[in-house]
Amino acid sequence: MQFSFRMPVAVQILLCIAKFDGVFKTTSTFLASSVNINPVIIRKTLGQLKAAGLVEVAAGVGGAKLVKDPREITLQEIFNAVEEDEDLFHIQENPNPKCPVGRNIQQVLGNKLSVVKNHMLDDFAKITLADLLNDINTAEESRQ
Amino acid sequence: MQFSFRMPVAVQILLCIAKFDGVFKTTSTFLASSVNINPVIIRKTLGQLKAAGLVEVAAGVGGAKLVKDPREITLQEIFNAVEEDEDLFHIQENPNPKCPVGRNIQQVLGNKLSVVKNHMLDDFAKITLADLLNDINTAEESRQ
DNA sequence: ACTCATTGTAATAACATGATTTACAATGAG
DNA sequence: CTCATTGTAAATCATGTTATTACAATGAGT
Numbered sequence: 103m104q105f106s107f108r109m110p111v112a113v114q115i116l117l118c119i120a121k122f123d124g125v126f127k128t129t130s131t132f133l134a135s136s137v138n139i140n141p142v143i144i145r146k147t148l149g150q151l152k153a154a155g156l157v158e159v160a161a162g163v164g165g166a167k168l169v170k171d172p173r174e175i176t177l178q179e180i181f182n183a184v185e186e187d188e189d190l191f192h193i194q195e196n197p198n199p200k201c202p203v204g205r206n207i208q209q210v211l212g213n214k215l216s217v218v219k220n221h222m223l224d225d226f227a228k229i230t231l232a233d234l235l236n237d238i239n240t241a242e243e244s245r246q
Numbered sequence: 247m248q249f250s251f252r253m254p255v256a257v258q259i260l261l262c263i264a265k266f267d268g269v270f271k272t273t274s275t276f277l278a279s280s281v282n283i284n285p286v287i288i289r290k291t292l293g294q295l296k297a298a299g300l301v302e303v304a305a306g307v308g309g310a311k312l313v314k315d316p317r318e319i320t321l322q323e324i325f326n327a328v329e330e331d332e333d334l335f336h337i338q339e340n341p342n343p344k345c346p347v348g349r350n351i352q353q354v355l356g357n358k359l360s361v362v363k364n365h366m367l368d369d370f371a372k373i374t375l376a377d378l379l380n381d382i383n384t385a386e387e388s389r390q
Numbered sequence: 391a392c393t394c395a396t397t398g399t400a401a402t403a404a405c406a407t408g409a410t411t412t413a414c415a416a417t418g419a420g
Numbered sequence: 421c422t423c424a425t426t427g428t429a430a431a432t433c434a435t436g437t438t439a440t441t442a443c444a445a446t447g448a449g450t
Contacts (some may be wrong), residue, residue: 109335131425136345139410140407140409147262160368160425161427162426164426165425175443189248192256194254198279202265203382210385212399225365238354250436250437254403284438304397304448378450
């Protein structure tokens, strides 16, 4: 059981824009070839990132730009942009109300798990696009 | 995007066993009626919990017992018992090797995300079955 | 030894969700 | 006006989860 492609794809899109803006026109087709995924997915994701105020997309002419400095864009924002705001885990919605465990499980377990989710979001908030870009560059250097 | 039922179901199973062992025979049908789910799911989950050394199940006669003290059973063990040991997120497996971002994204993002996953598991390790049982009992008391 | 409720497990179906693909109107710089 | 591109809808495919049915194996109780 894993989270979907969406957040990693969004990260890769933003990294490509950060790295190639000004060098290449970062169209959905261009980005799609880096991720190796369908351009429609890129356009949808780009739409979510635009709605979240992270990028602006030039309709018609094509290409996307970052709105904020990579040091100001966190993984938390990216995650929130592309994922629903919902619980991390799916707790049974119709447990038996006659069972003392069943009638309290949602509240009790839900409380504990929401704390865990918040910790995860805190961790995400500490990782910036600039960090990732830096790691990409370091990895590139050590590649030769 | 959420994790599946499995871990919450496993938690509820263990809570019911802890609460009702000695009072009722905790058969898969009994447990299924608390969770309001199919008994086969219970039996499969119970099998995973047995394999993880958390419960023992009486084949033939029926019923399950905890092998360990609820204070010694953590959410981490329960999570590991029922979920694959895999990455939290699904990073594109075939990114473009000609793109400097594509050819490093797995390593760079994977590293960051594995740290986050480990933090999540650490959080889980701090929550015991006894904690949850206690919360259930408290919630029950405040219910009247 | 027999009974019978129960477990363990396989197989299948039903369902939900994610990803792919095709298609096309709307956009906007040149 | 043109044309590459975006934004979006719809249909399809793939995959994973949950539900359901079925039945052999188990083992305590009689």
